[in-house]
Amino acid sequence: MPETIAYEKRNGVAHITLNRPKRLNAFNGLMHEELYAVLDDSENDESVRAVVLRGEGRGFSAGADLSSFDEEIEENTPDLGQYLRDTYTRAILKMTRMEKPIIGAVHGPVYGAGFGMALACDVRIAAESAKFSVAFIRIGLMPDAGVSFFLPRIVGLGRAMQMSMTGDPMEANEALTTGLVTKVVSDEELITEATKFAEHLATLPTKAMGKIKASLYRSFESDLETALETEAVGQTFCGYTEDHKEGVAAFAEKRQATFTGK
Numbered sequence: 001m002p003e004t005i006a007y008e009k010r011n012g013v014a015h016i017t018l019n020r021p022k023r024l025n026a027f028n029g030l031m032h033e034e035l036y037a038v039l040d041d042s043e044n045d046e047s048v049r050a051v052v053l054r055g056e057g058r059g060f061s062a063g064a065d066l067s068s069f070d071e072e073i074e075e076n077t078p079d080l081g082q083y084l085r086d087t088y089t090r091a092i093l094k095m096t097r098m099e100k101p102i103i104g105a106v107h108g109p110v111y112g113a114g115f116g117m118a119l120a121c122d123v124r125i126a127a128e129s130a131k132f133s134v135a136f137i138r139i140g141l142m143p144d145a146g147v148s149f150f151l152p153r154i155v156g157l158g159r160a161m162q163m164s165m166t167g168d169p170m171e172a173n174e175a176l177t178t179g180l181v182t183k184v185v186s187d188e189e190l191i192t193e194a195t196k197f198a199e200h201l202a203t204l205p206t207k208a209m210g211k212i213k214a215s216l217y218r219s220f221e222s223d224l225e226t227a228l229e230t231e232a233v234g235q236t237f238c239g240y241t242e243d244h245k246e247g248v249a250a251f252a253e254k255r256q257a258t259f260t261g262k
Contacts (some may be wrong), residue, residue, distance in 0.1 A: 002019075003030060003034065004018075004019055004028070004030050004031040004033040004034050004035075005018065005038055006019065006056065007038045009042075009045070009048055011202065012203070012261075013048070013195065013199055014041075014048045014050075014051045014052070014053070015054075015195075016038050016039070016042070016090040017053075018031070018054070018060070018061055019052075019056045021056045021058070021142075022057075023062070023065055024062035024108075024109060025056065025059065025060065025062065025114065026063060026066075027061070027063065027065055028112075029087075031065075032086075032087040032088075032090075033074035035091055036091050038139060039051075039098065040089065042098070042100070043099075043100065049201070049202035049209075049261045050103065050201040051098075051100060051102050051103065051198070051201070052102075052103045052105055052195060052198045053102060053103070053104050053105070053117070053118075054104075054107075054190075054191065055106070055114075058108045058109075059108025059110070059111075060114055060118060061111070061114025062112065062114055063113035063114040063115070063145075064113050067126065073257075080144075084144050088113055088117070088145040088146070091117070092117070092120045092146045093234070094143070095117075095120045095121070098204075099207070099210025099211070099214065100210060101120045101122050101123065101198070101201045101209055101213065102123075103121060103123050103198045104125070105127075105189055105191060105193075105194035106126050106129065107187055108127070108129050110131065111132075111133045112133070112135040112136055113144060113145035113147075115134060115135070116145025116150070118132075119147060119151060123182055123197070124180065124181040124224065125182060125190065125193055125197065126184050126185075126190075127184070127185060127187040127190040128173075129171050130171075130175065130184075132169060133168045133169040133170070134147055134151070134167055136164070137167045142164075149220075150181065151163065151164070152176070155179065156179045202261075205241065205243035205244070205247065207261065207262070208238045208241070208244070211234035211237060211238055214230075214234070215230050215231060241258060241262065243259045243262065246259060247259070
């Protein structure tokens with residue numbers, strides 16, 4: 001069983017919980033390895049059709065556990081770039097390439113690289129207590145863990161620049177108005193609301209959901225012609241799925257479709 005991650009699957013949803021509450025779910029080496037392992041399991045388990053990512057304790061994540069660098073810093077300056085390649089880069093690429101929706105259920109501090117992990121989720125639902133901070137500038141660093149890619153695309157260049165240069169936190173309600181999160185609920189309702197949404201997504205055509213996700217991410221780097229071709233290729237794939245056949249049949253028969261994710 002993982003030591004730093006809680007992991008369970010029910011009703012078509014994988015529930016992944018960052019579970020180092022005494023360290024505000026800050027990432028150490030073991031947590032990186034265990035998170036990647038459960039993401040990989042969620043991706044490859046056909047019974048899983050959606051994922052919820054959350055944090056245990058008083059917040060989602062404070063980012064990197066800086067205490068894990070203490071010994072290395074005493075000996076020499078660590079190569080932070082290689083650290084990123086070995087840790088956050090692997091997880092974020094896994095999350096964005098997974099052809100299943102990932103719902104971030106965030107509360108309390110969502111700071112630094114923890115913010116990056118939240119941004120890598122496809123949809124974010126926030127508790128009223130959530131506070132988002134890029135934070136890196138406070139220790140003389142630039143944003144990493146995908147923040148420089150996701151944040152300006154979600155909130156706009158000017159707001160992303162301001163957040164990155166100052167590290168000032170953004171409250172949940174402001175995050176809602178900027179599109180950073182799609183819903184704000186009470187802390188008590190957060191897990192229920194995220195689970196309800198994920199379970200709803202798990203009843204929808206999973207293969208088509210994967211193509212939606214892939215095409216939207218690719219659109220960031222595509223011209224119109226490339227985007228149109230990506231749609232055409234994806235639609236060919238979707239057209240041969242069992243869920244497409246079921247959707248058409250249900251429409252013709254004027255009944256509710258029952259999708260199986262195949």
